[in-house]
Amino acid sequence: MEAERTFWEYLRDFSENQAPLDFVLVYDNLDKFFEGALVTLQLTFLALLIGGLMAIPMALARANKVSVLNPIIWCYTYAFRGTPLLVQTYLFYFGLGQFEAVRESFLWSPILSDPWWCVLIAFTLNTAAYTTEFLRGAIETTPRGEIEASVAAGMSPWLRTRLVVLPSAFRRALPAYSNEVIFTLHGSVIASTVTLQDLLGVGRWLNGRYYLAYEGFVTAMLFYMAIVLMITVAFKLAEKRYLKHLRPRESTEETAASATV
Amino acid sequence: MKLTKTLVASALTAATLIAGGMASAETLRLGVEGAYPPFSKKEADGSLSGFDIDIAKALCAELERECELVEQEWDGMIPALLANKYDAIVASMSITEDRKKKVDFTNKYYDTPTRFIAKEGAQFELTKEGTAGVKIGLLRGTTMQCYVEKHFPDADIKLYNTQEDVFADLVAGRLDMQVNNTLQAIDGFLNTDQGQGFAFLGGNLDDVACLGEGTGIAVRKGDSLTAELNAAIEAIRADGTYKAINDKYFAIDIYGK
Structure with a gap:
């Protein structure tokens, strides 16, 4: 009997009954994990993009202490940084759905009834709050000399912001931003709690469908690690390019060589 | 060398026996859910109630074992059983072929469509x-x-x-x-x-x-608890405890045929 089984059947049996992790089952469902990864990446990067764009004017308003806006934005960032993302998501998803008025409003059927939009809104507002605050910090720590030089060069406040303050602040905020990107990715697992089939959602689906303990989680984990690795590498490259002036000189020989010329 | 091996082996056996003996005297931990009324629900004070909860308690009384109810969200029910977080699941779990690959089931304790x-x-x-x-x-x-x-x-x-x-x-x-x-x-x-x-x-x-074929109690594969629980289910069926719990929650007999 043993000999009649094909290698594939043997592998399947081994995977199901003996291996600590049913890797054949995971392999069979790998396409679902890629679909889940796509949902995760979409939500994460759309939230980062929109949230990032929202954060720039808010950070400028905060750093320049614009009279009415500053306290309002402070309240907003305090609320979103001071509460868990899960609670914020539940509020948008389950909370708003409780109200008849919301369900009958024009926003309901295309946007708020859809878990994807609820999650995107929550993630965007969350990451915008965090980004606003550390971008504000970066703007406030712009070296005085840079500002004085641009004033002396006769730049208007807008031109100064656009050409000197923001590029300089972005550079200083870059290392902190890589953390924010990774935190947002990690936070995106919350999508699976409101029925979205993101990476973790697919992992939980697999566990639920086949009554498994951890195959779905382990597979999702490997996907997250791969994504984080790509993000880290991308930021390393960006830092190498944009923070070049902060790195120590590469080789003393080169310096010595150029000095003798 | 041989002597050492024998010594180690007998020490291990002794340890296993002691551990095994202790385990049987330990409290019986039952995995339950809390968001499936009227089978299980959470009261405002955080305590659990419902048909499954009452059945779990009745079975413990029948087995004359100290019991602890462990709350677990549904999708982690079987994994947590396998991970030894509790010893049996009393949470309206249907007896299906797929699940039988992972766990053993007692006979059904109710059956509803x-x-x-x-x-x-x-x-x-x-x-x-x-x-x-x-x-x-x-x-x-x-x-x-x-x-x-x-x-x-x-x-x-x-x-x-x-x-x-x-x-x-x-x-x-x-x-x-x-x-x-x-x-x-x-x-x-x-x-x-x-x-x-x-x-x-x-x-x-x-x-x-x-x-599946009705709702049973899931137990880790090969656990002798299955037979004990089967006997206990029969006993509470026979002495009217089951009927009392059934009638507390339902107008009909949910045991089925």
């Missing part, structure tokens, strides 16, 4: 074509997931962590229909304020392969 629920007067045909694109909500990791994915693969299936969330989204209009145990649906939803305007759709579902 499964049905769909939708808005009153909704016209959905329960066929593969009729459910294409229809939003169906259900609890993740249940027999219903197996049934719906098998029979209505083109439906837009939404998986939830708790049954209460499924009902919330059905009311909110994010779902066209939901599917679960009929008794749970009647007491946990249709007879509540939330469930007004909703009704059963179609008849009782029929697919033993997915839906």
Whole structure:
């Protein structure tokens, strides 16, 4: 009997009954994990993009202490940084759905009834709050000399912001931003709690469908690690390019060589 | 060398025996859920109540064992049993072939049908074509997931962590229909304020392969607890304890045939 089984059947049996992790089952469902990864990446990067764009004017308003806006934005960032993302998501998803008025409003059927939009809104507002605050910090720590030089060069406040303050602040905020990107990715697992089939959602689906303990989680984990690795590498490259002036000189020989010329 | 090996082996055996002896005197830990009324629900003070909870307590009394109820969310029920977080699951779990690959089951302790629920007067045909694109909500990791994915693969299936969330989204209009145990649906939803305007759709579902052969108690494979629990279920059936619990929650006998 043993000999009649094909290698594939043997592998399947081994995977199901003996291996600590049913890797054949995971392999069979790998396409679902890629679909889940796509949902995760979409939500994460759309939230980062929109949230990032929202954060720039808010950070400028905060750093320049614009009279009415500053306290309002402070309240907003305090609320979103001071509460868990899960609670914020539940509020948008389950909370708003409780109200008849919301369900009958024009926003309901295309946007708020859809878990994807609820999650995107929550993630965007969350990451915008965090980004606003550390971008504000970066703007406030712009070296005085840079500002004085641009004033002396006769730049208007807008031109100064656009050409000197923001590029300089972005550079200083870059290392902190890589953390924010990774935190947002990690936070995106919350999508699976409101029925979205993101990476973790697919992992939980697999566990639920086949009554498994951890195959779905382990597979999702490997996907997250791969994504984080790509993000880290991308930021390393960006830092190498944009923070070049902060790195120590590469080789003393080169310096010595150029000095003798 | 040989002597050392023998010594180590006998020491290990002794240790196992002692550990085994201690285990049997330990409290029996039963995994239960808390969001599936009237089978299990959480009271305002955090305590658990419901049919499953009362059955679990009655079985403990019958076995004359100290018991601890361990609360666990549904989709982690079997994994937590396998990870030794508790020794048996008393949480309205249907006995199915798929689950039997992972755990042993006692005989059934109740058996009730499964049905769909939708808005009153909704016209959905329960066929593969009729459910294409229809939003169906259900609890993740249940027999219903197996049934719906098998029979209505083109439906837009939404998986939830708790049954209460499924009902919330059905009311909110994010779902066209939901599917679960009929008794749970009647007491946990249709007879509540939330469930007004909703009704059963179609008849009782029929697919033993997915839906199983009644509701049993799951135990780790090969555990002698299965036989003990079977005897205990029979005993509480015979001495009227089961009937008393049944009648506390339901107007009909839910044990089935």
